[in-house]
Amino acid sequence: xxxxxxxETIMAVAxxxxxxxxxxxxxFREIAKDxxxxxxxxxxxxxxxxxxxxxxxKRYTEDALEGLEQLLAADLDLPAKFDxxxxxxxxxxxxxxxxxxxxxxxxxxxxxxxxxxxxxxxxSAANAxxxxxxxxxxxxxxxxxxxxxxxxxxxxxxxxxxxxxxQTIAAYRAAGLAP
Amino acid sequence: xxxxxxxETIMAVAxxxxxxxxxxxxxFREIAKDxxxxxxxxxxxxxxxxxxxxxxxKRYTEDALEGLEQLLAADLDLPAKFDxxxxxxxxxxxxxxxxxxxxxxxxxxxxxxxxxxxxxxxxSAANAxxxxxxxxxxxxxxxxxxxxxxxxxxxxxxxxxxxxxxQTIAAYRAAGLAP
DNA sequence: TGGTGTCTACCTATCGATAGATAGATAGCG
DNA sequence: CGCTATCTATCTATCGATAGGTAGACACCA
Numbered sequence: 001x002x003x004x005x006x007x008e009t010i011m012a013v014a015x016x017x018x019x020x021x022x023x024x025x026x027x028f029r030e031i032a033k034d035x036x037x038x039x040x041x042x043x044x045x046x047x048x049x050x051x052x053x054x055x056x057x058k059r060y061t062e063d064a065l066e067g068l069e070q071l072l073a074a075d076l077d078l079p080a081k082f083d084x085x086x087x088x089x090x091x092x093x094x095x096x097x098x099x100x101x102x103x104x105x106x107x108x109x110x111x112x113x114x115x116x117x118x119x120x121x122x123x124s125a126a127n128a129x130x131x132x133x134x135x136x137x138x139x140x141x142x143x144x145x146x147x148x149x150x151x152x153x154x155x156x157x158x159x160x161x162x163x164x165x166x167q168t169i170a171a172y173r174a175a176g177l178a179p
Numbered sequence: 180x181x182x183x184x185x186x187e188t189i190m191a192v193a194x195x196x197x198x199x200x201x202x203x204x205x206x207f208r209e210i211a212k213d214x215x216x217x218x219x220x221x222x223x224x225x226x227x228x229x230x231x232x233x234x235x236x237k238r239y240t241e242d243a244l245e246g247l248e249q250l251l252a253a254d255l256d257l258p259a260k261f262d263x264x265x266x267x268x269x270x271x272x273x274x275x276x277x278x279x280x281x282x283x284x285x286x287x288x289x290x291x292x293x294x295x296x297x298x299x300x301x302x303s304a305a306n307a308x309x310x311x312x313x314x315x316x317x318x319x320x321x322x323x324x325x326x327x328x329x330x331x332x333x334x335x336x337x338x339x340x341x342x343x344x345x346q347t348i349a350a351y352r353a354a355g356l357a358p
Numbered sequence: 359t360g361g362t363g364t365c366t367a368c369c370t371a372t373c374g375a376t377a378g379a380t381a382g383a384t385a386g387c388g
Numbered sequence: 389c390g391c392t393a394t395c396t397a398t399c400t401a402t403c404g405a406t407a408g409g410t411a412g413a414c415a416c417c418a
Contacts, residue, residue, distance in 0.1 A: 006367075020289045021290040022287050022289075024201065025203060027402080027403070029402075038370080039403095039405095040369075041368050041369075043405065043406080044367065044368070045367090047405090049405090097289065104287075106333050106336060107283050107285075107287070108200070108201050108287075109276075109337055110200045110204075120337060121338070140346045140349075140350055143347060143350075144347040144350030144354075145350075146334065147327070147331045147334040148330050149330065150333055151327050151330020151333065152323070154282065154330065154333065155303055155322065155326040155329060156326075159300070167322075168322060168326050171319055171323030172356060174320075175323075175355045175356035177350075216394070216395090218379095219379085219395075219397090220395075222380080223393065223394075226379090228377095228379095
């Protein structure tokens with residue numbers, strides 16, 4: 001397999017694992033077993049676990065930003081755009097009750113290597129920035145909405161019920177927090 | 180030391196560790212070192228890690244419920260009671276940027292032993308119930324407020340800034356989500 | 359063209375550290 | 389004596405990481 005393919009496969013598998021069980025539960029041996037190589041080979045692509053974690057978070061933010069820029073430019077009204085935004089977080093739950101990579105890593109913040117923290121921080125900043133542009137509001141309000149969505153995901157995950165997520169978002173809208 | 184004392188000390192230290200770094204990062208050896216005993220001795224009080232984790236979450240809910248019942252009966256207006264409620268979550272952040280035990284365990288949900296999950300679920304249910312009584316609202320709205328507070332804590336922790344938590348709660352109030 | 363060196367992408371084997379867990383001994387106490 | 393609470397010592401499993409080797413692709417040079 002080419003370097004790029006294997007590297008991408010590692011990242012895809014690792015991302016899913018983190019979203020399901022967290023950064024701490026991420027294991028080189030498990031990744032390796034999943035994709036049919038040896039754990040030592042992962043070190044060829046990602047010298048340390050911290051580098052893999054940082055690459056994961058960085059890519060996650062980049063991918064999100066790309067999609068969000070397109071969404072912002074789309075010919076949709078504000079509630080529809082917000083709907084699409086929320087559906088990204090919703091999709092994680094639908095995918096085997098997983099969480100947003102940010103949410104689970106933020107919970108483990110105290111255990112994260114510095115380079116991973118940096119990338120995790122970037123995700124919340126990017127989301128707050130995007131939401132403030134969408135809503136033409138200040139960053140504080142945008143960050144509050146982002147936080148509320150993350151919380152909705154966290155609680156819905158514990159309940160194992162996507163309906164809880166939907167009802168919570170609906171409550172945010174009914175209260176006027178979200179558009 | 181009496182059984183009770185040691186058991187309580189183990190729980191206190193373990194609780195702080197989970198709030199700082201999560202259930203997965205909780206280590207018998209670390210707890211033992213902290214309180215000056217051997218890790219084997221912890222197994223005398225808590226045969227397995229899962230039992231310790233479940234006991235932690237159970238106690239956490241019990242303690243919370245006790246305080247909340249008193250708060251509900253207190254001679255304060257609604258916003259003041261809500262203030263006090265929020266301040267409990269705020270206090271965790273002030274305590275070395277720790278998180279609510281529920282929040283961090285909910286994030287690790289996919290990795291939690293069944294008996295721990297059960298106790299974690301009980302906490303969100305108890306909070307939703309309490310909030311619905313406080314607000315005289317339906318459970319869905321109450322759960323949404325709980326979720327939003329958890330999210331505020333998660334994001335503020337990543338930012339390492341208690342002001343982010345305060346501003347987020349303020350934004351919830353300004354929007355009309357919280358009283 | 360054919361040999362030589364280098365690079366990629368893995369491999370096997372192993373390291374030291376740490377995890378939770380257990381068996382069995384022991385000190386102290388009523 | 390018997391119980392409680394702790395100890396020492398050890399086990400198995402797993403962790404990330406490293407050392408060293410190798411098949412194959414590719415480039416360069418005589």
